[in-house]
Structures are given as structure tokens and as C-alpha cells.
């Protein structure tokens with residue numbers, strides 16, 4: 615059992631079943647999630663409690679390498695998992711604090727044309743502890759506190775639903791990292807059934823949808839997920855989500871020159887978003903070798919932004935951070951350590 619993926623009440627149950635007092639669970643939980651340590655032999659657990667957990671697992675994730683951008687204060691971090699897979703994460707510094715981009719899977723099976731993370735397919739899901747480790751290792755190593763978390767690293771968060779929810783709840787736990795749900799954003803390519811599940815859990819987190827195209831033919835060409843969950847199914851799930859949670863939804867829209875930046879797209883977007891409280895975040899396409907399309911220039915981006923604003927949308931353009939270290943959206947890849 616992976617002890618650092620367990621909720622406090624599960625840990626209590628674990629100790630109780632083995633004849634130990636439940637408060638041992640609090641000691642262990644605090645050690646793992648507040649002190650962010652793994653050397654449990656040095657915790658204040660009793661000998662007996664240590665004996666009980668000695669055959670269980672406390673999974674580790676190590677920082678393998680940190681790349682510093684020379685253009686801004688962004689860092690790209692390579693994490694090494696227990697099975698030698700390397701995953702990438704990004705740390706961004708803003709006026710209001712640090713924001714960390716978390717990976718949820720090793721690779722990804724969604725197959726979006728423009729995204730590097732999916733080019734080798736899915737290797738495996740990360741556990742909640744492996745997502746928490748990305749946070750704890752960065753905070754311990756750099757001696758910082760991170761306040762915002764975006765689940766936009768490699769992987770599709772809603773394709774690893776249970777572990778992602780577990781991660782979010784553990785990150786929020788007052789006895790652990792104590793992060794406000796409002797400071798956590800899930801980004802999804804649009805797995806409509808899981809959006810409904812998410813609505814039913816009703817956590818006050820932020821939901822971002824990677825939209826990128828505005829009609830089914832073009833979206834299915836770009837994002838295979840659209841063949842299973844077309845725009846109408848996606849829209850239904852978002853209406854349900856909006857009604858259930860009353861949260862505003864963000865539409866992420868990667869701008870690809872002459873592909874999705876015309877007036878037709880603005881009109882289609884208008885009808886797609888009708889009745890959904892939303893905000894649009896434009897992402898100028900970041901280059902990857904496997905996708906031979908161009909990003910619009912700044913003037914074209916602003917033109918598209920203005921057209922959307924004229925239709926009454928609230929629009930922001932995402933800043934490109936960490937350009938020199940390939941840390942921008944869609945550029946994160948998996949690799950494996952070669953000894």
C-alpha cells in the first residue's frame with residue numbers, strides 16, 4: 615500500500631485494524647504532508663507503529679534536473695519516478711506567488727496533434743503521492759511555498775480521475791499542504807463523462823477546457839477525443855457542470871494560423887458557449903517538431919481577441935514562459951533515464 619497516497623481517515627483505519635491507536639495516523643500524516651518528509655524512521659512514531667508500516671510503501675519521486683530560463687523566472691523540472699521514467703513539470707513566478715504545473719500521467723493517450731506530451735502514447739498513470747511529491751520536492755529543494763497549481767503538465771487529468779481527485783483533496787487537507795480549492799485548476803481536453811463526475815463531486819476548483827476548434831470536423835481532425843465526445847456532448851456536460859457548481863469555465867484556445875483564427879470560429883464559438891459562464895484564454899501555438907503549423911503573429915492574435923471581445927467574451931492571452939527551455943504549453947515530454 616502506498617502510505618503517502620492515503621487520506622487521514624484511511625490511515626486511521628489502517629492503524630486501528632492493526633491494533634494501533636488512531637493518533638498514530640495523525641503523526642504519520644503530519645510527517646508526510648505538513649513536514650513533507652519521507653524518512654519515517656526519524657519521525658516520532660512509536661517502535662510498534664514503525665514495525666506495522668515497515669512493509670508498506672512510501673513512494674519517492676526525485677528531482678533529476680532543473681532548467682532555469684534566462685528569459686523569465688520560469689524553471690522546468692525533470693522528476694525521476696521509482697521506475698526511472700522521467701516526467702516534466704514547470705514552476706512559474708508571478709507577483710502573487712509561485713504557480714506550479716503538475717503532470718498527471720507518464721505520457722498521454724489523447725493524441726492531440728499539436729502536443730508533445732502524447733507523441734509516445736500513455737505509459738502509466740501517476741498516483742496521488744507522485745503528484746504530491748512533485749509539489750513537496752520543489753518546495754523543499756527551493757525552500758519556497760507554491761500557492762497555485764495547474765494540472766496542465768503531461769497527461770490528461772480526467773483520464774486518471776480517481777488519483778487526481780485524491781491528489782487534489784490531499785493537497786487541500788488542512789493538516790497537509792492546506793491549499794485552497796480555488797487555487798487549483800484542472801485542464802482537460804474534454805472527457806464529457808468525467809466532467810459530469812467532476813460536477814457531481816462539486817469541488818470549488820477551476821475547470822479549463824482545451825477547446826482549440828469550434829466545429830466537429832475540424833476539432834476531430836486536431837483532437838481525437840472529439841470523435842468520442844463531440845462538441846454537443848461536451849457542451850451538455852459543461853451546461854450540467856455550470857448549473858451544478860455555478861463555477862466559471864475557462865476555454866483554452868491554442869491559436870493556429872489560418873486554421874482556427876477566423877471570423878467563422880468566433881461565430882461558432884459564440885453559439886457553442888451560449889449559456890455557459892466562461893472566459894477565453896488564448897494560447898499562441900508553441901512549436902513542436904511533429905506539428906507543422908504556425909502561430910499567428912501578434913497583430914493577428916490581437917485581431918482574433920478583438921473579434922471575440924466584440925461578441926461579448928472575456929478574453930486573455932497566455933504569456934509564453936520558459937521559451938528557451940521548452941517549458942511552454944504542449945512542449946513537455948516524457949523521457950527515460952539511461953544509465
Ligand code: SAH
Nearest residue numbers: 729766770801802803824866899900943944
Ligand atoms: N491534457 C490536458 C492538460 C495538458 S495541456 C488538456 O488537454 O487540457 C495544457 C494546455 O496546453 C492545453 O490547453 C493544451 O491543449 C495546450 N497545448 C498543447 N500543445 C500546445 C502547443 N503546441 N502550443 C500551445 N498550447 C498547447
